[in-house]
Amino acid sequence: MPSLQFRLNGAAIALDADPDQMLLDVLRGRLGITGPHFGCGAGECGACHVMVDDRAMASCDMPMWSVENKDVVTLEGLGTAERPHPLQRAFISEQAMQCGYCVAGILISAAALLKRNPSPTEAEVRAALDRDLCRCGSHNRMVRAVLRAASEMAAP
Amino acid sequence: MTSPAQKLPVSLAANPRLSSWVRFTGEGRLAISPGKVEIGQGIVTALAQIAADELDVDIGRIEMIRASTATSPNEGVTSGSLSTQQSGRALRHVCAEVRQRFLAAASERLGIDAASLNVDDGTISGPGNVRTSYWELAGEVSLDHEATAAATPKSAMKRALAGRSVPRVDIPDKVFARPRFIHDCAPPGLLHGRVLRPDVSRAKLIALDETAARAVPGLLAIVRDGGFAGVVADSEAAADAALKALREGATWSAGEPLPDEDDIAGFLKSQPVETTIIDARPATAAREPAQTLRRQYTRPYIAHASIAPSCAMAKWDVDHVHVWTHSQGVYLLRADLAIVLKLPAENIVVEHMEGAGCYGHNAADDVALDAVLLARAAGGRPVRVQWSRHDEMSHAPFGAAMAIEIEADLDADNEIVGWRHAIWSNGHAARPGRAAQPALLAATEIENPHPRMISTNPPAANGGGGDRNSVPLYDFPAWTITSHRLLTMPVRTSALRTLGAQGNVFAIESLIDEIASLRGEDPIAFRLRHLRDERAKDVIRAAARRAQWKPQKQAGIGHGAGFARYKNTGAYCAAIAEIEGADDIRVNRLTLAIDVGEAINPDGVINQIEGGAIQATSWVLKERVRFDRTRITSATWTDYPILTFGEVPAVDVEIIQRPEIEPVGAGEAAHGPVTAAIANAVFDCLGVRVRDLPITRDRIIAAMELAS
Ligand code: FES
Ligand code: FES
DSSP: OOEEEEEETTEEEEEEOOTTSBHHHIIIIISOOOSSOOSOSSSSSOTTEEEETTEEEEGGGOBGGGGTTOEEEOHHHHOOSSSOOHHHHHHHHTTOOSSOTTHHHHHHHHHHHHHHOSSOOHHHHHHHTTTOOOSSOOHHHHHHHHHHHHHHHHOO | OOOHHHHSOHHHHHSOBGGGTEEEOSTTOEEEOOSSOOSSSOHHHHHHHHHHHHHTOOGGGEEEOOOBTTTSOOOOOSOTTOHIIIIIHHHHHHHHHHHHHHHHHHHHHHTSOGGGOEEETTEEEETTTEEEEHHHHTTTOOOOSBOOSOSOOOOGGGOSSTTSOOOOTTHHHHHTTOOOBGGGOOOTTOEEEEEOOOSSTTOOEEEEOOHHHHTSTTEEEEEEETTEEEEEESSHHHHHHHHHHHHHTEEEOOOOOOOOGGGHHHHHHHSOEEEEEEEEEOOSSOOOOSEEEEEEEEEOOBOOOOSSOOEEEEEEETTEEEEEEOOSOHHHHHHHHHHHHTOOGGGEEEEEOBOSOOSBSOTHHHHHHHHHHHHTTTTTOOEEEEOOHHHHHHTSOBBOOEEEEEEEEEOTTOOEEEEEEEEEEOOSBOOTTSSSSOOOGGGGTSSSOOOOOOOBOOOGGGTOSTTTTOSOSSOOSOEEEEEEEESOOSSOBOOBTTTTHHHHHHHHHHHHHHHHHHHTOOHHHHHHHTOOOHHHHHHHHHHHHHTTSSOOOOTTEEEEEEEEEGGGTSOEEEEEEEEEESSSEEEEEEEEEEEOSSOSSHHHHHHHHHHHHHHHHHHHHTOOOOBOSSSBOOOSTTTSOOOOGGGOOEEEEEEOOOTTSOOOOOTTTSHHHHHHHHHHHHHHHHSOOOOBSSOOHHHHHHHHHHHO
């Protein structure tokens, strides 16, 4: 099996992997990264979203060869309880979930949005999250949380 | 005189031992062990609030223990919006009594009358600066006693936390990617399992060529038991690959035909049924109707469609098995597992772990049996089994389709003088643990299979099933409510959030709106005029006020209202919808008012109502299980679309707080009223009544053609 290299949450990774294996399988199955979740395995729900070079991508649908030398960020890499990302703080403040299974992917989609557009409108937030499904109906709280994080990040 | 036992809350009467609910663990810590489980509704936080209040400890000291048949009180199933009602009341009593026992011990040790002692964050103090604590006394106060109901919980006024929006205890883990879900649980030695299920409905496995699957690297075992087949492998990827290979080697029987999806009412009305008169109010004076309106409403099969496929883990130790599950009822699941495995219940431990929101009886229990069967081949190693998206959308039970016919007799002034409501539907519950026969999918597949359990309806005392919310709260002079439960079940059904209430409220509230409009009467005024219950009227008035009912008529915009008291005994909810559109409908805004009695955690209640309102909007505008005559065809998110971020309406919720009234749940209160409000808004906007859910472009066009 060829050796593949990429960066994961800031750290360099080199591993032997089948280039056609999906990134989600490698993250969850081999690297113990459980932030990204399996929801559909078909790029239709967003539960497995990770950031690849600052863009939110469905890791269930992303073969390892396409990750070569890329920068991958999962929910684990966004922040920690000690040093939370403003989005993580805002999701707690807004109590922006019910079951929370979808949240890992949604936080990643939101983080990618704020990287390219630090002060989005509500409509832009909704558009950016439109590929992320939430079955519990927590959408509006999540949108509020993203807007709250954006304004917090904009504050001097 | 009533005996003390009769005064105990139900959950406590069934599990009276104090130590099964509360234990003081390490220094400054305590464990609370309810029988209800977290399914994303925030129940664990609300219960922690109740315990912290009653014991006077900081909520941060409390560890909430996940339900397990090894240790927890048996509280049946977490469903029906009953958890705060049942578990909350029990905990309140237990904690009041525990506090009292500690105060008695402190009084003895300190030589001070218990009435002069005070508890502050677990420290017990009295005059003269004497003090001790729960933890100092824990060694001498035994909680291995049965609850007596002698202690009185605090009055609403004295509770510090109840009524406050305490942040949920599970949320930090979920934003910081700390594993909480069963899907993320990876004990040492973990193996992965997958189960082979047919595409064609009820097809049976008749032959299986295992050669290709055996060649898959990482495969450890192929398990076969009659028509049940699955694989165990050392990684999920290997298990998926082996399953794919196994599928190619499978030969299936022809299966059993499915009904005509385009004539659900025709199908439901043509099947053998069990008929029950749910309620009858005879007319006091015979009034000759001037006309009778006869209307039929339908709702389709609806998928639970959890965002996570169902998952479970099992580990055998000779003839004992430990099961981890996101089932809503650990004891009920254990009872079914015991039947299938022919093992005494004591040999089985079923422990809860969180899954994604389930919204009723999805495949959580089914996959637990799958895991147990596959783990038999794992030599004592734990096996985690996860369903595919496809299986989740096609093999899990669905919410039952319904046809509802209402005949309303009207007098010359179009006042209602008679009302007949008839329901045709499969039963709305086929949960495990309730019958001598198991309800689990694999039980119908194994060697010596059990028959498929035909779903039934819970009794009226528990809110009914297909008939839930079918008895009007309005004071019509006469009515007859009839439920026809199907005795065949080609499409597998079981409990989905609200059971029959969504369909019944949709039907009743649609017809009410139609009659009000026939009379030229404002639909809010019409409802208020027919209600006696002030709490009902209050939520309707509050929603109307908040939505500034009725807004000026604007082209292309419609407004509609809906109301129900969930189960006729639970939460009151009124909804007003603002919609927009011509043939494609968009819901812009939902305004709701809700009365759950005492709202222990108001933000939690709002969260539940928002979620329910958005999910109901999704059901109404988009959702319908699709099938042809042989198979379920809506097995992907493309074929079973749900509401997306861009389509979600603004949701505005007002709580009517009633601290003195026992709390009831909020999780299912909004679905019926929101469904009706949207349908009525469609009429307001477009002038057509759509009586078949979901309200899609095709349905609107068909209704318009019918009207013209
Ligand atoms: S799991 Fe990847 S998009 Fe659904
Ligand atoms: S919070 Fe449950 S699916 Fe989004």
